[in-house]
Every structure is written in structure tokens, then in C-alpha cells.
Amino acid sequence: MGRASPPYSFGKPPMSLAHVILGLLQQQERTGYDLKTKCFDDCISHLWQADQAQIYRTLDKLESQGWITCNVEIQHDRPNRKVYRITEAGEAELTHWLQTHHPLPVLRExxxxxxxxxxxxxxxxxxxxxxxxxxxxxxxxxxxxxxxxxxxxxxxxxxxxxxxxxxxxxxxxxxxxxxxxxxxxxxxxxxxxx
Amino acid sequence: MGRASPPYSFGKPPMSLAHVILGLLQQQERTGYDLKTKCFDDCISHLWQADQAQIYRTLDKLESQGWITCNVEIQHDRPNRKVYRITEAGEAELTHWLQTHHPLPVLRExxxxxxxxxxxxxxxxxxxxxxxxxxxxxxxxxxxxxxxxxxxxxxxxxxxxxxxxxxxxxxxxxxxxxxxxxxxxxxxxxxxxx
DNA sequence: ATCCTATATATGATTAATCATATACTAGCA
DNA sequence: TGCTAGTATATGATTAATCATATATAGGAT
CATH class of the missing domain: 1.10.287 (Helix Hairpins)
Known part of the structure; x- marks a missing residue:
């Protein structure tokens, strides 16, 4: 127990970007745009760099995985916002991942x-x-x-x-x-x- | 002059593995197997790690690019060896690449x-x-x-x-x-x- | 009137990298 | 006899990441 049953299929071992996003969404709910501009670019660029396109695609995967949910906020002066929030399954997954040792990343300079x-x-x-x-x-x-x-x-x-x-x-x-x-x-x- | 004319199409800016291989082939001619076992695994594993499959595919690309040539050595007791050698165009490309500043690699730990x-x-x-x-x-x-x-x-x-x-x-x-x-x-x- | 910036999400194309697997022969070991 | 290790190349599938581009609206600057 604690984790969803086997057929994950979504990116096996590392999937680190997914977990960075889970970590950020555990702090508070956010949109893809918030994640890109306020988190990745302003706060954790020294830690993890992420492309806008990859953030949105990872949010889709996390949602279909059931680790986050989405709530659409209708705006009239601006495009609608898709506000994402972490689920209980997502928190369990994050807690598990945070305690798992991962192989050293390969450096190519x-x-x-x-x-x-x-x-x-x-x-x-x-x-x-x-x-x-x-x-x-x-x-x-x-x-x-x-x-x-x-x-x-x-x-x-x-x-x-x-x-x-x-x-x-x-x-x-x-x-x-x-x-x-x-x-x-x-x-x-x-x-x-x- | 000095470089082939524009329509390269092969991997733009970094293409670093290709250039590591060019560097190794400039030292001496080698097979894909030599590159994997004697070079990448034994000598430069601290510098650059490469998958066997990617080495072979990169050799194909380098050959069709004209930067290396291949000579098949027939063996009877063992599988034939495809011995690769750097060309003049390959040496020119390597010399150019060696003097070009490349953006810092992204670290994700x-x-x-x-x-x-x-x-x-x-x-x-x-x-x-x-x-x-x-x-x-x-x-x-x-x-x-x-x-x-x-x-x-x-x-x-x-x-x-x-x-x-x-x-x-x-x-x-x-x-x-x-x-x-x-x-x-x-x-x-x-x-x-x- | 035009252009740029900010807000916001999305898709297509491509590269680089990894993993698994296939093929094929020899030699040595248990 | 079967098993493993070494030599040697190749393909299929998939993931992670990047780049370019598309769409849409508001507001401010030139």
C-alpha cells in the first residue's frame, strides 16, 4: 500500500521533472504559467531548468496519472487559467520519491x-x-x-x-x-x- | 571556406558525441566496438559516457556526413569489423568545433x-x-x-x-x-x- | 496606427539518450 | 551437453528535452 498499483507506464525510475512539479504543487496550487515564470525561472533555476512546453506536457501526464487535479478558472480580460493542485496519491508518490536514492546524473561537459x-x-x-x-x-x-x-x-x-x-x-x-x-x-x- | 556548405541537417550546435568520436578517431582508426570498450568505458568514462547503440548510430551519421570513412575488415573466426577513419573534412570540422565556445551544460541533480x-x-x-x-x-x-x-x-x-x-x-x-x-x-x- | 510585452495554453518536429533485443561465431568451462 | 563470456554490429521502442510556432486578449509605448 501507499502507492498506486503497478501499471504506471509513465516514465519509470527518474521522471524527475514530474517530481519537481509535484514538490512545487505541494507548496501551493499553481498554473503551468506560474510554474514556469515564478518557480522555474525565478526560484529554482539553479536547481532545475525546464522548458515551457515540457512543463505543460508533464502536467497533462501528472493529471492522467491522478497525481494532480485541475480546476479551470474563467477569466474575461485574459486567457483562462488551469490551476493544478496535488492529490493524496500525488503526495504519497512525492513522499516516496523523496526518500528514494537515484543514480548520479551523467555529466557531459x-x-x-x-x-x-x-x-x-x-x-x-x-x-x-x-x-x-x-x-x-x-x-x-x-x-x-x-x-x-x-x-x-x-x-x-x-x-x-x-x-x-x-x-x-x-x-x-x-x-x-x-x-x-x-x-x-x-x-x-x-x-x-x- | 574550411567547413562544408550549409545543408548539414545533422544535429546543429552541440552534437558533442559526434565530436568526441571525431577526437578519438583522430588519435587512430577504430571500430564501434573499440570505441565503446577501449575508449568510452576504459579511458574517458569520467568525461563522457556513451551507449553502444548511440555510438553505432552516430558513426552512421558521421559517415553519411563525410567526416569519417569506413573500411570493412573481413574476419572468418569472428564477425567482420568496420574500421572507421577520420577524413580531411572531419579533421576540419573537429578543429573548428574544438575552438568554439559551447553553452554550459544544464545540470539536473x-x-x-x-x-x-x-x-x-x-x-x-x-x-x-x-x-x-x-x-x-x-x-x-x-x-x-x-x-x-x-x-x-x-x-x-x-x-x-x-x-x-x-x-x-x-x-x-x-x-x-x-x-x-x-x-x-x-x-x-x-x-x-x- | 502599429508594435511590443505580459498573460496563458498547446502542438509539431526533432535530437539525444537509454533500454531491450537480435544475430552470429568462437572458446572455455562445468 | 549446455552455459557463459567475448567479439561485433544493428534495429525498434521509448523518454526527456529543446525549439519553433500558433492562438488569443489587454494594455502601454512609440
């Missing part, structure tokens, strides 16, 4: 491939590549700091906020590790004879 | 999502989750060290090897950042009242 095969390139070309990456990573760290300022600025440290803080700490440290390594790598390549 | 929404869970459940992640990350770091021992043990420091070392350094540091954070996070949660 073009920059590392480039560096791995860069032996044929002149040093300046390699340094240029690393500098562009450095710039992109600095920008990403800045985005993390924006999110930090927006959502973790007030001193009220609820249990939830402490967890959000932990998550953001990792993401920031990850970027910092990258930045440190890039600076070291640039110095190493520069000091090298071609 | 189930564990971070779980922690973000874990406020409803008891501390022990959160700690258990973090400990499982810690174990998986330790194993991954150990895999990096195996690769290090296998491919970077000899003291000959060619230009190529120095680059491979840089790449491995980042991957190891990334895992270490994770491990440090996980230990800190476990201590933090443990010290917390439920």
Missing part, C-alpha cells in the same frame, strides 16, 4: 572534451576557450547570488529555508571549484611552451 | 531536488539520503583514481598527457567538493531538532 583533445591547438586558442568558460561560469555564479538575495535574504531561518540554503551552498561551491580550476588551468597553459 | 523539498521528512530520512549519495560519490571518485592509475601513471608528460591531467583534476575536485559538502550537510542535519 563540452569544455572538458575540448581540453582533452586540444593538444593540436596553439596555447592561445586553449586559453581563449578557458577564458570564455570562465566568463560564463562567473555569470552563473552571479545568477546564484541573485537567487540568494531574492529568496534567502530574510533572517527567518525555517527548516525549509535551511534546506534551500544547503542546496544553494553546493551549487555556489561547485561554481567556485570550477572558477578556481579555470584560473589555475589558464596559468598552467600560459606558462607552457607551445 | 535529483538529490538537490530531494533536499530542496525535504522539509516534510524526518531528519533520519534526510541523513539516509545524504549518506547514500556520499557512498555513490566516493565510488565515483575511486573510479577517477582507477583511470588516473591506468592512463596517467607513467612519468612521460607529453602535451597531451598534461591536458588529460588537467581534465582529470577538475573531475576529481568536483567530486571532492561534493564529498566535503555532503559531510557538512550530514553534520548540519544531525545537529538539528526535527
Amino acid at each position: 563540452p569544455l572538458l572534451v575540448q581540453l582533452y583533445f586540444a593538444a593540436q591547438l596553439p596555447n592561445e586558442a586553449i586559453v581563449y576557450l578557458l577564458e570564455q568558460e570562465l566568463e560564463a561560469r562567473q555569470e552563473k555564479l552571479a545568477q546564484c547570488e541573485t537567487i540568494e538575495a531574492l529568496s534567502l535574504s530574510n533572517p527567518t531561518a525555517s527548516r525549509e529555508q535551511k534546506l534551500h540554503r544547503l542546496v544553494l551552498d553546493l551549487v555556489k561551491q561547485r561554481e567556485q571549484t570550477y572558477l578556481d580550476w579555470l584560473e589555475k588551468a589558464i596559468a598552467t597553459i600560459r606558462s607552457q611552451s607551445t | 535529483p538529490l538537490l531536488v530531494q533536499l530542496y523539498f525535504a522539509a516534510q521528512l524526518p531528519n533520519e530520512a534526510i541523513v539516509y539520503l545524504l549518506e547514500q549519495e556520499l557512498e555513490a560519490r566516493q565510488e565515483k571518485l575511486a573510479q577517477c583514481e582507477t583511470i588516473e592509475a591506468l592512463s596517467l601513471s607513467n612519468p612521460t608528460a607529453s602535451r597531451e598527457q598534461k591536458l588529460h591531467r588537467l581534465v582529470l583534476d577538475l573531475v576529481k575536485q568536483r567530486e571532492q567538493t561534493y564529498l566535503d559538502w555532503l559531510e557538512k550537510a550530514i553534520a548540519t542535519i544531525r545537529s538539528q531538532s526535527t
